[in-house]
Amino acid sequence: MLRTQRALRVLGPGDLDEVTGLLARDPVVNVVADFRARTTRLEPRWLGGEMWGYYEDDELVSVCHSAANLIPAMATPEALERFAERALRRGPTCAAIVGRSEDVDVLWERLGPEWPTPRDIRAGQPHLEISSAPLVEADPQVRRSTLQDLDVLYPACVAMHTEEVGVSPECNGGGPIFHAGVTQLVGTGRSFVRIDDGRVVFKAELAAVTPHACQVQGVYVAPDLRGTGLGKAGMAAVVTHALREVAPVVSLYANGYNAPALKVYERVGFRQTATFTTILF
Incomplete structure (x- = not known):
């Protein structure tokens, strides 16, 4: 045999x-x-x-x-x-x-x-996809970031990462590396932002881009403006830009316990296609 x-x-x-x-x-x-x-x-x-x-x-x-x-x-x-x-x-x-x-x-x-021992085990993370026009109107004020936005964008990126991961990306001397990563995302056209009165009220990035798909990361809405519809309209804008100019499918994955974010993604038109687990150290 x-x-x-x-x-x-x-x-x-x-x-x-x-x-x-x-x-x-x-x-x-x-x-x-x-x-x-x-x-x-x-x-x-x-x-x-x-x-x-x-x-x-x-x-x-x-x-x-x-x-x-x-x-x-x-x-x-x-x-x-x-x-x-x-x-x-x-x-x-x-x-x-x-x-x-x-x-x-x-x-x-x-x-x-x-x-x-890991810092956190995040099981049951819905992996979501969208390949057609959003179901809600896109925010016309969401645009690609420019290098001139870095001074106001970078603190929002730090705040989002700290809130999401539980540790500041600047800990243990990580600031320059994290700043370089943000700068690269901006420079390659993979960062999207809305800035009102000199502060970031919405942002998101495309963490990965291939001919087949792109993946959104770092979705952030200013804390005092959450629940006002900025996240929904902002994500619709990112999806619109990405489907038109980047890849035929937009994906992301989110924590299963983040019910407000999952509701936003559902309203935009994302649908679950898999379930992820992330173990953080």
Whole structure:
């Protein structure tokens, strides 16, 4: 009887087409891993870590992005076992594990007993998509950010990150890196903002962009203006811009306990297509 040959190896630039071809089987859910592969071309110096590939009979069937975040994609049960083994050998080097709940749960069963206690485990995060015009009117004052906006935009980005993650991105000397990331998003046209009277009242970014999809992150409404409709109209504007100029599908994932945000996304026209889990360290 023939036996399936299985192997895990670290992928490189020569594997890029094979990786993007695999991720294209579920391109919206896998948009972040796909984006990282495309933008770094799997060059280790740009990836900031590794991309692992799991093969069966010389066919790539699963990958795992292992850099700032650990992200399994198209993961089979056998691949998850091997990914966990490699992660245990390398030790805890990531800030988060994120992906489909069924994949992250399996990884954490193996990693949890030996890795540090996480700051938070956010299970049941709806992954949402929209590929048609928003169901509500877009805010005409939401526009792409410019580098001239950085002085007022950056504090809003810090506030949003701190509120969402629970830790300021400027802690432990992280300010310059975070500022550089915000600047890059603005410079590449992936930051959207509404500024009223010199302050940011709404903002959002496209964290990942591929030919197949883009993913929204960092949605923020000034605290004193929440519940006024700014978030709904602002998201409609971001979706309109993105569908027209960036990608054919817009996605995001949100905490399951954030009922107000989920209601906004539903009214805009987003629909759930998967469930994610994020483990933060």
